[in-house]
Amino acid sequence: MNYFLTYCFYVLILSLLMGLSTWKLFKKMGYHPLLAFIPFYNYALVLKGTHHPQWWTFFSYLPIVGPIMMSVFHVFLMKKTGRTSSVPILLTILLPFLYMAFVNYSKNTQIVDDSQDTGEKKETFSGALVYAVVFATVIHTFMIQPFAVPTGSMERTILVGDFLFVNKLNYGYRFPMRPVALPFLQGTIGGSANPKKASKSYIDGVKLPYFRLPGWEKIKRNDIVVFNYPGDSVHVAIDRKDPYVKRVVGIPGDIIEMKEGRLFVNHQPEKRMGDAEVQHSYLAYTSTALDINRLWKIYGYLPLQEDEISAGGYVYQFQGLTDKVASEIGQFPEVVKMEEVISPKGKAAISYFDPQKTKVDTAQSIFPINQPWNADQYGPLKIPKKGDLVSINKDNLPQYQRIIHKYEGHKLEQKEGKIFIDGKETHQYHIEQDYYFMMGDNRDASLDARFFGFVPEQYIVGKPMFTWLSLQGVFDEGPKKVRWERMFKASNTGEAHKTSYWWIAACLLVLFFGWEFFIKIFKKRKEND
CATH class of the missing domain: 1.20.5 (Single alpha-helices involved in coiled-coils or other helix-helix interfaces)
Structure with a gap:
């Protein structure tokens, strides 16, 4: 309800501006001046008066698409006054209500009689370019969004350089929260070494609350899901945070635990899908140097690091090997021993911004930071479920503080050893939405929920449908080529051979x-x- 009330507020403001800046023009076109203030109908009259299909009015106030179409309609109206050169068109697009007001209140403004001009150009969508942009923006905003995979956290299942189409409807369509934005851009304009200094692709001041339509399926354990990265500190808007792709290993109410690098769900070993080739880090101790070219030809792998050891021979570190591949490499004649890299129990994975260890880097530290856990020895941790009543104390507060303050919007304070939520002392909290636990199949090369914690339902973008393009070497090192065998393959069936x-x-x-x-x-x- 809040979403639509806020939406209606913005529509009324835009309609008021439209009316104030064009009412005289409406009168000169033969309409009652007050009709310039009526949402949707005012643009329908502009389209009628300029001989364009009135059904285009539907696009007037849609998030993302609306600003584009409103600019097109404003240009149509200004052309009706004879302003067809590039400068007036540019002013109409950049300063729409100011320039239209200038034209509206000018004494010499006249309406051009183009009633006989019904040529072929009037049937176009103000040019093929505008039509293509609007059509693609509607699809991108409301149905299917392309997504590139730049990292190897889902390696073997989803490769670096895969380009996915993500269905935004399966789990329920999430309406845009920053409705005025450049189409096709996620958070910033262009690349930048420092994203905090990059220009944003949206107007942060125009905002709408979270709202999601019901979907036709629930998020299931082992689904591959695209979601907004909770640890993104650059963008406040949820839907503008960086998109990540991981596998859902835990749904609301599940208990997650890692023992010696192996995942347990509800105290049972994880049940893997056919396409889930889980990988871990290994050290290969060899008597002589490994044949790197041979490794690449057989497995497409290169060691992360190579060191010569004092006792003779070498040690190679592999970041992501399946148990099967690690066993096969262990059979090479020059390999003396294969050893999985596992962090010992009780060793907390905490990172710091400074050598003095005074400021914790929470993005690179294990969640929650007050537990002696690491990526291989983790939990047990219960995933919150909507409606749960959880106890809150100083020991488990790091587990719930993001939920209470960041995700569910309550004021959280600690005073004299006591916990206050919205100004009231409390020892309990009702969870208001479902949460999920995401993890990459490449377990030792994945920035996942073990570091950034639970993923709220609000942050879910959608479900990958298929890989429409796969380019090797576009985001990583190695030969540059198109992986034709991966193109247009379904990405979320759970089958080994898709x-x-x-x-x-x-x-x-x-x-x-x-x-x-x-x-x-x-x-x-x-x-x-």
Whole structure:
């Protein structure tokens, strides 16, 4: 309800500005001046008066798409006053209500009679470029979003350089929370060594609260999910935080635990899907140097580090090997021993910003920071579920403080050893939404929930559908090539050998690019008849 009340508030403000800056123009076009203030109807009249389809009015106030379409409609209106050169069009786009007000209140403003101008150009969507941008923005914003994979946390299942299409509807569509933004951009404009100094791709001051429609499926254990990174400190807006892709290893109410680098869910060893090739770090001790070219040809792997040891021979560190591959490498004649790298129990994984260890780097430290856990020896930890009543004390507060303050928006204070929520002392807290535990299949090369904690339902973006493009070497080192065998393969079936849907993609491309051709043939045949 809050989402739509806020949305209506913005629509009324925009309609008021539209009316104040165009009411005289509406009068000159033969409409009652007050109609310039009526949401949606005012733009419908602009489209009618400029001989464009009135159904385009639907796009007027949509998040992300709306600002684009409103600019197009404003340009249509200004052209109706004879202002068709590049400078007035640019002013209309950059300073819409100010420039339209200037035109509206100018004494010499006249309406151009273009009632006879119904040529072919009026049937276009103000040019093919605008049409393509709007169409793609609607799909990107409301249905399917492309997502690139720059890191190897899901390696073997999803590779570095995979480009995914993510379905935003399965789990329930999440409405944009920053509705005024440049299309196709996530958080910033261009790349920057320091994201905090980069220009934002959205207007942070125009904001809407969280709202999600019901989905047709629930998030299940072992689903691969795209979500916004909770540890992103650059962007306040949830939907503008960096997108991550991981596997859901724990759903609300589950108990998560890592023992000697192995995952347990509800006190049982994890049940892996057919496509989940879990990997760990290994050390390979050899008598002579490994044949690196041979390793690459067979496995596509390169050691992370190579050191010569004093006793003779070498030691190689591999960041992500499956148990099967580690066993096979261990059979090489020059390999003396393969040893999995496992952090000892009781050794807390805490990182600091400074050598004096006075400021904790929570993004790189284990969650919660007051536990003697690490990535290989973790938990047990229960995942919060909506409706849970949990006890709160100074010992478990680090586990719940992000939930209470950051995710669910309550004021959290500690005074004289007591805990206050919204100004009231308390020892309990009701969980207001579901939470999930995400982890990468490449267990020792994954920044996941073991570090940033529970992922709220609010942060869920959607479910990857398929890989539409796969490029080796675009984000990592190694040969540059297109991995044709991965293109248009489903990415979330759980099967080891996934189906390719290249034929569906080919049909869609033929329809998209051939539609106009088929329409022209149809029109010619109709004319000949």
